[in-house]
Amino acid sequence: MNPPIYTLTSGTVPLVVSIPHGGAFLPEPYAGAMTPAAQIVADTDWHLARLYDFTHALGGSMLEANYSRYVIDLNRPASGESLYPGQTTTSLCPTETFRGEPLYGAPDQPSDADVATRVDTFWRPYHDALRAELERLRALHGHVLLWEAHSIASQLPRLFDGQLPDLNIGTFGGASCAPSVHEAAAASAAAMPFTSVVNGRFKGGYITRHYGQPEQGIHAVQLEMSQCIYMDETAPFGYREDLAAKIQPHLKHMVENVFAALPR
Numbered sequence: 229m230n231p232p233i234y235t236l237t238s239g240t241v242p243l244v245v246s247i248p249h250g251g252a253f254l255p256e257p258y259a260g261a262m263t264p265a266a267q268i269v270a271d272t273d274w275h276l277a278r279l280y281d282f283t284h285a286l287g288g289s290m291l292e293a294n295y296s297r298y299v300i301d302l303n304r305p306a307s308g309e310s311l312y313p314g315q316t317t318t319s320l321c322p323t324e325t326f327r328g329e330p331l332y333g334a335p336d337q338p339s340d341a342d343v344a345t346r347v348d349t350f351w352r353p354y355h356d357a358l359r360a361e362l363e364r365l366r367a368l369h370g371h372v373l374l375w376e377a378h379s380i381a382s383q384l385p386r387l388f389d390g391q392l393p394d395l396n397i398g399t400f401g402g403a404s405c406a407p408s409v410h411e412a413a414a415a416s417a418a419a420m421p422f423t424s425v426v427n428g429r430f431k432g433g434y435i436t437r438h439y440g441q442p443e444q445g446i447h448a449v450q451l452e453m454s455q456c457i458y459m460d461e462t463a464p465f466g467y468r469e470d471l472a473a474k475i476q477p478h479l480k481h482m483v484e485n486v487f488a489a490l491p492r
């Protein structure tokens with residue numbers, strides 16, 4: 229049986245951790261049309277619900293997608309326009325992996341009608357749930373922090389040069405949150421025993437840019453984490469308890485710091 233489109237755990241404090249690329253499930257009929265390279269879903273943001281498990285103890289909400297980004301990328305606008313014009317990036321319904329391997333055989337590329345079906349089936353329900361949860365918490369508390377949790381392989385020559393910093397904070401140049409929130413994220417990252425950058429290659433995707441409306445009380449911060457700091461970057465992409473134990477307390481502290489910087 230297919231899983232639900234997303235898993236939402238609702239909390240009580242104004243913190244929402246969104247994991248739009250956490251899903252690894254490839255449903256039929258898409259899976260049957262995809263290549264062997266697609267089937268290993270290498271570009272999943274693996275194990276983030278586990279790494280961010282402390283969210284529940286903090287009283288926050290967690291929203292995680294259950295379907296692979298190869299079906300549809302929830303962190304792209306439904307219109308399909310590029311987030312990084314002029315740069316190599318992946319599309320709403322990707323046709324290649326991050327390494328450039330085709331996801332489909334030549335006759336099986338998604339048609340426009342197929343993309344529209346995927347938007348209705350997978351994209352809208354996630355965004356409807358995210359919007360509703362943000363609005364619920366904003367109504368109760370006035371301001372809410374949307375933490376966009378992502379991770380990616382540390383070396384992907386098609387997408388960026390060399391080794392990615394361990395922690396990549398994105399606030400869309402400071403536009404997606406209040407200055408206090410942006411500064412707390414930057415200061416927390418700088419204080420951690422990991423390499424970091426703010427608004428570097430990853431400035432925040434569609435969700436950060438679209439929902440991050442600080443003047444409306446919604447403050448969005450994206451953290452794109454290098455996968456080498458908590459997991460194996462080759463199949464079967466195992467969680468590394470030994471590595472995760474080093475980053476997880478710092479990650480929790482960072483989320484707490486940024487949450488504490490939310491305007492009241």
Ligand SMILES: [Zn+2]
Nearest residue numbers: 249273378379
């Ligand atoms: Zn991601």
